[in-house]
Every structure is written in C-alpha cells, then in structure tokens.
Amino acid sequence: MSAADTGNEPLPSLEQQRIAQAREGRWRPLPLIRSRHWRWIINLSVLLYVVLAWLSVDVNWSRVAQGMERGQAFVASFLQPDFTSRGGEILTGLWESLTMTFTATVIGVALAIPVGLGAARNIAPLPVYFVCRGIIAVSRTFQEIIIAILFVTMFGFGPLAGVITLAFATIGFMAKLLAEDIEDTQKEPLEAIRATGGGWLQWINYAVQPQVMPRLIGLSLYRLDINFRESAVIGIVGAGGIGATLNTSINRYDYDTSAAILLLIIVIVLMSEYLSGYVRKWTQ
Amino acid sequence: MLKLTGLSKRYDTGDLALNDINLTVPAGQVMALIGPSGAGKSTLIRCVNRLVEPSTGSIELDGQDITRARGARLRQARRQIGMIFQNYALVERLSVMENVLSGRLAYVGFWRSFLRQFPSSDIQQAFNLLERVGLQTMFDKRGDALSGGQKQRVGIARALMQNPKLLLVDEPTASLDPKTSRQIMRLICELCREQQLAAIINIHDVVLAQQFVDRVVGLRGGELVFDGDPKDLSPEILTSIYGEEDWSVADDNHEEADAPATASVDIAGAHP
Amino acid sequence: MPVKHVNNVPVWQRREPLKQYAIWAGWMLGGMLFLLCWKVISDNTIWEFMNDAGTQAGSLIGRMIPPDWSITGSLMLPLWDTINIATVGTALGILIAFPLAFLAARNTTPHPALRAVALAIIVSSRSINALIWAMLLVTIVGPGIFAGMLAIALRSIGFVGKLLYEAIEEIHPTPVEALSSTGAARTQVLAYAVWPQIMPAFAGISVYRWDINIREATTLGLVGAGGIGLQMNAAINNLAWAQVATVFVLIFATVIVSEWVSAKVRHAVI
Ligand SMILES: Nc1ncnc2c1ncn2[C@@H]1O[C@H](COP(=O)(O)OP(=O)(O)OP(=O)(O)O)[C@@H](O)[C@H]1O
Ligand SMILES: [Mg+2]
Numbered sequence: 001m002s003a004a005d006t007g008n009e010p011l012p013s014l015e016q017q018r019i020a021q022a023r024e025g026r027w028r029p030l031p032l033i034r035s036r037h038w039r040w041i042i043n044l045s046v047l048l049y050v051v052l053a054w055l056s057v058d059v060n061w062s063r064v065a066q067g068m069e070r071g072q073a074f075v076a077s078f079l080q081p082d083f084t085s086r087g088g089e090i091l092t093g094l095w096e097s098l099t100m101t102f103t104a105t106v107i108g109v110a111l112a113i114p115v116g117l118g119a120a121r122n123i124a125p126l127p128v129y130f131v132c133r134g135i136i137a138v139s140r141t142f143q144e145i146i147i148a149i150l151f152v153t154m155f156g157f158g159p160l161a162g163v164i165t166l167a168f169a170t171i172g173f174m175a176k177l178l179a180e181d182i183e184d185t186q187k188e189p190l191e192a193i194r195a196t197g198g199g200w201l202q203w204i205n206y207a208v209q210p211q212v213m214p215r216l217i218g219l220s221l222y223r224l225d226i227n228f229r230e231s232a233v234i235g236i237v238g239a240g241g242i243g244a245t246l247n248t249s250i251n252r253y254d255y256d257t258s259a260a261i262l263l264l265i266i267v268i269v270l271m272s273e274y275l276s277g278y279v280r281k282w283t284q
Numbered sequence: 285m286l287k288l289t290g291l292s293k294r295y296d297t298g299d300l301a302l303n304d305i306n307l308t309v310p311a312g313q314v315m316a317l318i319g320p321s322g323a324g325k326s327t328l329i330r331c332v333n334r335l336v337e338p339s340t341g342s343i344e345l346d347g348q349d350i351t352r353a354r355g356a357r358l359r360q361a362r363r364q365i366g367m368i369f370q371n372y373a374l375v376e377r378l379s380v381m382e383n384v385l386s387g388r389l390a391y392v393g394f395w396r397s398f399l400r401q402f403p404s405s406d407i408q409q410a411f412n413l414l415e416r417v418g419l420q421t422m423f424d425k426r427g428d429a430l431s432g433g434q435k436q437r438v439g440i441a442r443a444l445m446q447n448p449k450l451l452l453v454d455e456p457t458a459s460l461d462p463k464t465s466r467q468i469m470r471l472i473c474e475l476c477r478e479q480q481l482a483a484i485i486n487i488h489d490v491v492l493a494q495q496f497v498d499r500v501v502g503l504r505g506g507e508l509v510f511d512g513d514p515k516d517l518s519p520e521i522l523t524s525i526y527g528e529e530d531w532s533v534a535d536d537n538h539e540e541a542d543a544p545a546t547a548s549v550d551i552a553g554a555h556p
Numbered sequence: 557m558p559v560k561h562v563n564n565v566p567v568w569q570r571r572e573p574l575k576q577y578a579i580w581a582g583w584m585l586g587g588m589l590f591l592l593c594w595k596v597i598s599d600n601t602i603w604e605f606m607n608d609a610g611t612q613a614g615s616l617i618g619r620m621i622p623p624d625w626s627i628t629g630s631l632m633l634p635l636w637d638t639i640n641i642a643t644v645g646t647a648l649g650i651l652i653a654f655p656l657a658f659l660a661a662r663n664t665t666p667h668p669a670l671r672a673v674a675l676a677i678i679v680s681s682r683s684i685n686a687l688i689w690a691m692l693l694v695t696i697v698g699p700g701i702f703a704g705m706l707a708i709a710l711r712s713i714g715f716v717g718k719l720l721y722e723a724i725e726e727i728h729p730t731p732v733e734a735l736s737s738t739g740a741a742r743t744q745v746l747a748y749a750v751w752p753q754i755m756p757a758f759a760g761i762s763v764y765r766w767d768i769n770i771r772e773a774t775t776l777g778l779v780g781a782g783g784i785g786l787q788m789n790a791a792i793n794n795l796a797w798a799q800v801a802t803v804f805v806l807i808f809a810t811v812i813v814s815e816w817v818s819a820k821v822r823h824a825v826i
Contacts, residue, residue, distance in 0.1 A: 015421070015424070018423075018424065019420065019421065019423075022381070022407060022408075022410075022411045022423060023408070023411055024404075024408070025404030025405060025406075025407045025408035025411075026404060026407065027381060027402075027407045027410075027411075027423075028400065029379060029381070029382060029400050030379070030424055049643075053640045053643065053644050056636065056637060056640050056701065057640070057644070057701050057702055057705070058700070058701075058702075059697075059700075059702045060698055060700070060702075063697065063698035064697045064698065064702075066698075067695070067696040067697050067698060068696075070695060070696050071696045071697075074692060074696065095596070096596070096597075096600065098593075099592075099593035099596040099597055100593075100597065102589065102590065102593045103590060103593045103594055103597060106586075106590050137808075137812070138808075140771075140811075141771065141807065141808050141811040141812070142804070142807070142808075143771055143772060143774065143775045145687060145775045145778060146774075146775060146788070146804075149792060150616070153612065153616060154609050154612045154613045154616060155606060155609050155612075156601075156602055156606075157602075158600055158601045158602060159596075159597045159600050159601060160597060160598075160600075160601040160606075163597055229683060229684075229685055230685065232685065232688065233685045233687045233688060236687070236691075236778075236779070237778075240597075240600065246688065247691065250688075250691045250692055250695060251691075251695070253695060258692070262680075262683075262684055262688075265683050265684065266679060266680050266683040266684070269679070269682070269683040270679055270683075333737050335733055335736070335737060358739075359739040359740070359741060360739065361739070362736070362737055362738065362739035363738065363739030364739075365737070366738075367734065367737040367738075369730060369733075369734060371730060373730040373731050373733065373734035374731065374734075375731045375735075375748060375749055375752050375753070376731075376752075376753075377752040377753065377755065377756075378748070378752050382748075386735055386738065386740070386748050386749075387738050388738075389735065389738055389739070389740035389741070389744045389745075389748065390738055390739030390740055390741075394741060394743050394744055394747070397744055397747070397748070398744075398747050439734075442734075442738070443738075446738050446739070452737075
C-alpha cells in the first residue's frame with residue numbers, strides 16, 4: 001500500500017517538506033503569490049514601471065528652487081489670512097457657492113432617484129437599465145470641471161451652468177450608490193409585497209423605500225459636502241461660486257486672500273461634516 | 285512569586301471592581317479564581333500584567349515591584365507573564381505559526397520580527413509546542429480557519445512561547461463545548477505542571493476547576509471571600525461566594541460527570 | 557407609515573402627529589430654502605443666454621461628431637503622463653497618509669496633541685480639491701507633471717488618511733491586548749496586531765483612491781499641471797470640438813479600465 005513498500009519513495013508534498021523544515025527550525029511564511037514565476041514577473045514589472053514613470057517626470061529644479069519662496073509665502077499666509085481686502089467678493093462668492101450647492105443637491109437627488117431605480121437590475125427592465133447605467137457612467141467619468149466647461153458654453157457664464165453641472169454630477173454619484181443599495185436589499189420583502197399584487201409604485205413605496213431610505217439621507221448629506229467643495233472649483237471656468245475669486249487670488253499670488261478662502265472652505269466642510277453626523281444619528 | 289498587596293481598582297465610571305486584595309501565588313501553583321459575574325476576576329488578572337492600571341496597592345513579581353513599571357521594564361515584566369483569553373485573541377489574518385511566534389516578540393528586535401526572521405531555536409520551540417498541543421500539521425493555516433478549540437490551543441502555545449513564569453488565564457473554556465473545555469483545561473494544567481508554571485485561572489465551571497487545580501480563590505463584589513483547597517468547597521462556601529442557591533444538583537453532576545469524562549478523554553487520546 | 561400605526565396602536569396617537577408636524581415643518585422649511593436659493597441663482601443668471609441654449613447644445617454636439625481621430629496618436633503620451641500623475645501621486649499620498657493615520661487614530665496615537673495636528677492636516681487636505689492644489693502648485697513649482705503629482709498626492713493624503721484612521725479605530729482590541737501582554741514593543745504590536753487587521757481596508761482604500769485620481773488627473777492640465785488635460789484645454793481654446801471629443805472618448809476608455817482594475821483588486825483583497 002504505502003510508498004515505502006514499493007521501494008521508490010514519492011517526492012514529499014510541500015506541506016510535509018515544510019513540516020520537516022519547521023521541525024529543524026527553518027520556516028518562512030508562505031509567499032502571497034505561490035508561483036515563483038509570477039512573483040518574478042510582478043516584481044520586474046513594478047520595477048520597470050517605477051523606472052518608466054521616473055523618466056516621464058522632468059522636474060525643473062531651478063524653477064522649483066525659485067518657487068520655494070512662494071511656497072513659504074503660501075504656508076505663512078495661513079497664519080495671517082486676509083479676509084478683509086477682498087471681503088465683498090469673498091462674501092458674494094461664498095453665498096453663491098452655498099446656494100448653488102443646495103439647489104444642485106436637491107435637484108440632483110430628485111433626479112437621481114428615478115435613475116437609480118432604473119439602474120437597479122432587480123427591479124428595472126433591461127432597456128431602462130442600460131440607459132440609466134449609461135447616464136451614470138458618463139456622469140461619473142467626467143469631472144465636474146469638464147462638464148462645467150460644456151455647460152458654460154451652452155448656457156453662458158453664471159451660477160446656472162454651475163447648478164446644472166453639480167446636479168448632473170450628483171445624479172451619477174447618487175444613482176450608482178442607490179442602485180447598488182437596491183440590488184443589495186433583501187429579496188424577501190420585495191417578493192412578499194409583489195405577491196400582494198400592488199402596483200409598481202406601491203411596490204417601490206412599501207418594499208424598496210424603507211430599506212434604502214436611511215442611506216439615501218446619509219448619502220445626500222455627503223454629496224452636499226462634495227458639491228460644496230466642487231463649487232469652489234467650477235468657478236475657475238466661469239460657472240459661478242467662490243472659485244473665480246480663489247482663482248484670481250492665486251494667479252495674482254495674493255496668497256493671503258487665497259488662504260482666507262481656503263480656511264473658510266475648510267471650516268464649512270468641517271461644520272457640514274459635524275452636522276451630517278448629527279443628522280445621520282437622528283434619522284436612525 | 286506573585287504577591288499582590290492591598291490591591292484596589294476603581295474604574296473611571298466609579299465601579300469599585302477590586303477592594304483591598306491580598307494574595308500570594310507561589311511558583312508552580314495552579315490556582316483557580318472563581319466568583320459570580322462582575323466579581324472582578326478579569327480585573328484582577330488584568331491588573332497583574334497591567335492591562336488595567338490598579339488604583340492602589342502593589343504588585344510584586346519575583347520580588348520586583350512592577351506596580352508603576354513603565355516602558356522597557358514593564359515589557360520585561362510582561363514577558364514573564366503569559367496570558368490566555370476567553371475569545372482566543374489571535375490575529376486572525378496571520379498564520380498559526382506567526383501567531384505562535386508572536387509570543388516571542390519581546391525577545392527579538394523589531395526588524396527581525398517584521399521580516400519574520402526568528403532565530404531557529406524559536407521556530408523549533410514553536411513547532412514543538414504546536415506538536416504538544418496537537419496542531420503540528422496546521423501551522424500554515426490562517427487563524428480564522430480554525431475551530432474554537434484549535435484557536436485556544438494556538439493561544440496556549442503563544443503564551444508558552446514567552447517562556448513565562450506565570451500564566452494568566454481568563455475563562456479559557458467559556459466559548460467551548462464541554463468536552464473541548466475539559467481537554468483545554470487538562471492541557472493547560474498539564475503544561476503548567478510540566479514546566480513548573482504558576483497559573484491563575486478564571487473559571488465559572490467550579491466542578492471543572494476542582495478537578496484540575498491546587499487551590500481555589502473565591503471573589504465576590506471585588507473582595508476575597510475564600511482561599512483554600514478545592515476539596516474544601518462546600519455548598520455553604522459556594523453560597524458565600526455566589527449567593528443563595530441549591531447546590532446539591534451541582535454536586536450530583538459532579539459525581540456523574542467524572543466517570544464519562546474520563547472515558548471521553550480516553551477516546552480522545554486514542555485519536556492520532 | 558404612521559397613519560397605519562395610529563389605527564392599530566392608540567398609545568402612539570399623541571406622539572405621532574407631533575412628529576408628523578415636525579416632518580412637515582422640515583419639508584416646508586427645506587422647500588422655502590430651495591426657492592430662496594433658486595431666486596439667488598436666477599437673479600445672477602442672464603436668461604437671454606438660455607433662449608438659444610438648445611441651439612448652442614445642438615451645434616456643440618454637431619461639431620463634436622465625428623471625433624477627430626487623427627490626433628489619437630499624439631494623445632498617447634499625454635495619456636501616459638496622466639496615468640503616471642495619478643499613480644505616482646497616489647503612491648506619494650499614501651506614503652504620507654499611512655503614518656498620519658496612525659497618529660490620527662484614537663487607539664494608536666502617541667499623544668492627543670499629535671492627534672489634533674494629524675486630524676487638522678487630514679481635514680485640510682480633504683477639503684481642498686486636487687484642482688485647487690494644482691493651481692497653487694503650478695505657481696510654486698512651475699507648470700508640468702510634477703505639480704500634478706504633488707496636487708494628487710496632497711489631495712489623497714486626506715482621503716486615504718481619513719478612511720485609514722477610521723479603519724484603525726475599528727480594529728478588534730483583543731489581539732492588541734494579547735500582544736501587548738507578551739511584552740512586545742509598541743511598533744511590534746502595530747506590525748503584528750494592527751497591520752494585519754487593517755491591511756485589506758488599506759489595499760481597498762488605496763486602489764479606490766487611485767481610481768478616483770485617474771479621473772482627477774485628466775483635468776489637471778486645465779490649470780497647467782500636465783497630462784491629457786493640457787491637450788483638452790488647447791482644443792477647447794481653439795474651439796476644436798472634434799478634437800475635444802476625441803479626448804473625451806480616450807478619458808472615458810481609460811476611466812472604464814481603471815474602474816475595472818480597481819474593482820478587481822478590491823474583490824481580491826476582501
Ligand atoms: N473597562 C471598564 N470600565 C468600567 N467598569 C468596568 C470595566 N471593566 C469592568 N468594569 C466593572 O468592574 C466590575 C468587575 O468586572 P470584571 O470584568 O472584572 O468581572 P468578572 O468577574 O471578570 O466578570 P465575568 O465573570 O462576567 O467575566 C464590574 O462591575 C464591571 O462593570
Ligand atoms: Mg471576566
């Protein structure tokens with residue numbers, strides 16, 4: 001029966017080898033990637049990438065050295081931010097950013113709900129599913145700033161283009177997470193309520209909504225936060241908000257004003273985070 | 285070897301978990317610590333290796349006062365005290381071997397341990413311990429791939445890797461089935477006798493404790509209420525520890541449980 | 557549905573309507589706020605532009621189709637730069653975020669003061685968009701890929717740092733206690749008890765951020781920080797919409813691939 005009887009011993013298995021070695025005090029952890037071949041290939045390709053990436057960067061060190069002074073000035077300006085000399089612009093910019101954020105989030109979430117329902121494989125018919133997934137993919141791929149450029153071209157400068165941009169970005173973000181949430185909901189309630197024979201809307205209202213509502217609220221608050229941060233950017237291309245003021249101040253090397261604006265953004269983000277934590281606790 | 289003097293612990297919440305405990309454990313003695321839930325058993329053994337900071341009193345290990353030890357001195361003291369946990373406290377994503385070797389961390393430097401370059405004597409010891417607890421073929425398995433009993437065996441091996449003088453054992457069997465509980469308890473006590481280790485074992489199963497230990501200490505409401513031989517645990521004393529209860533059933537169980545238990549151990553022993 | 561409960565369980569009748577009024581009041585307030593905000597925006601909008609928005613959009617799309625495929629070859633190098641900006645930037649960001657997360661986590665921080673500093677760095681980095689970092693860095697280190705990498709890194713610190721320190725705060729404390737009680741040094745406890753527990757989260761967070769960074773890196777060229785955004789910016793300024801469309805298609809393809817890679821890796825580690 002055993003190998004010893006037949007005379008030619010089979011090679012000990014890896015496990016037996018390791019046991020024998022450990023008995024003698026030799027042991028190494030099992031490598032993450034079993035095949036020696038693949039380990040080499042992966043290590044080499046990582047090395048190769050590092051070299052190639054290194055070659056693609058050409059740092060102009062004399063320019064960097066020149067800029068260091070400005071870098072120091074920027075860091076120092078955080079200690080003496082200048083809120084007043086451009087106070088008026090900052091105030092209107094912030095106010096516009098905030099209103100854009102709120103309006104866009106409301107519109108975006110409202111539109112994201114139907115898109116999200118349509119993008120959930122377990123409740124939407126296939127053609128609707130593909131259309132909604134397409135909308136989500138486009139909205140998620142292109143950064144707010146790119147979309148803002150397009151909408152500014154279409155609707156002209158001003159906050160309206162910004163609101164539409166942020167709303168469009170919100171749709172992709174919210175609808176994707178919402179759809180995943182719906183796809184993850186428990187099947188039993190869905191089927192139980194469908195079995196009672198109600199209409200589609202009733203079905204959504206009773207079976208889906210209760211299961212995804214708390215997360216929907218949490219995500220909306222999170223998106224409010226993101227939209228505010230983005231609203232500070234899209235102003236660069238003329239879509240309204242604080243971004244234009246920030247952009248000008250940076251280009252003029254007026255770092256004290258930039259620091260003031262950045263500090264205001266940080267404080268508002270902090271506040272909204274604190275608030276959303278509170279609201280999330282409250283809704284649960 | 286271990287000497288607690290006037291040890292008290294008041295948690296920040298205001299609970300007085302330990303009240304003026306005086307206790308001496310000589311080398312090589314296996315001691316059971318019993319008492320109702322919330323009596324302060326866990327607090328007591330956690331004070332010994334300073335996972336919990338005692339409020340007043342002193343802890344002496346081999347004549348050294350470690351009550352206020354810090355940094356390297358505290359680590360040096362902890363190295364001599366092995367601890368075994370109710371929920372095993374393994375690092376689940378590390379292999380069994382790594383878990384056992386982690387008992388050796390205080391003996392090797394950071395980089396050696398980080399690169400898993402343990403001295404070969406340590407690896408041999410780890411392997412022998414794994415053999416002793418019956419897991420020699422499992423050392424490549426990940427911690428979360430083991431059963432509860434197997435995890436506890438790894439926990440025991442890890443504690444013994446420290447070459448401790450004292451073992452602190454917090455309810456080693458509370459999450460295990462009765463048979464595995466007996467096996468684990470027997471294993472711990474046998475190992476303590478083999479290596480001349482002192483041990484403090486927190487345990488709720490009085491019958492099991494009586495069978496294996498040299499000494500029983502009863503705790504109630506943070507105070508020492510019994511200290512003596514396991515044979516002396518009468519129903520009156522149990523009442524004084526746990527409160528009013530009809531203990532006769534437990535006694536019956538004790539008589540009955542003994543015989544089949546030995547049988548089951550034989551069966552277990554027959555297995556390879 | 558509160559009304560149902562009211563019929564079934566009379567005890568709740570007193571509280572339910574109160575809560576209901578509060579919810580209605582909340583909706584009312586929200587609606588009013590929305591109208592107010594809308595008015596602000598509408599006041600700042602030149603509605604005349606809106607009249608021909610449809611034609612504008614139509615002509616824009618008309619000029620984008622078909623994309624100008626002839627420039628695809630010349631876009632490959634900028635695309636490679638974009639990927640490098642994202643990858644190297646993410647790596648740099650992680651390098652800084654990793655120790656920062658241990659300083660910021662309540663259970664591993666050496667000192668509360670250090671924790672406060674780490675949290676301040678994390679929140680500042682998180683609040684400011686990569687594009688703003690890029691604008692600043694372009695004025696400091698000059699235009700180019702380097703500024704882009706630093707911008708991506710600066711933005712990633714906060715993101716990775718926050719998610720990682722939350723993961724550290726959620727680890728099981730018992731293995732940490734167990735290894736501390738063997739007498740292991742602090743760093744050893746981190747390496748043996750904390751790191752294995754956060755490793756999957758760390759890998760997931762890192763590729764997730766890399767995926768986001770690929771998207772963000774496509775835009776950095778708009779402010780001069782290198783990558784395919786430079787070409788996009790040039791094309792937009794020349795109103796060469798067919799070329800812009802080509803850039804869009806390339807970005808779209810790259811993002812789809814990076815999303816696929818990131819999803820694969822995240823599946824593998826969980
Ligand atoms: N971290 C803590 N903070 C505040 N109070 C605590 C803490 N840990 C324990 N206590 C309190 O100290 C007392 C003793 O608790 P301890 O865990 O030592 O009891 P125990 O005897 O081990 O109980 P059990 O048998 O249930 O494990 C209890 O009243 C408990 O509420
Ligand atoms: Mg306990």
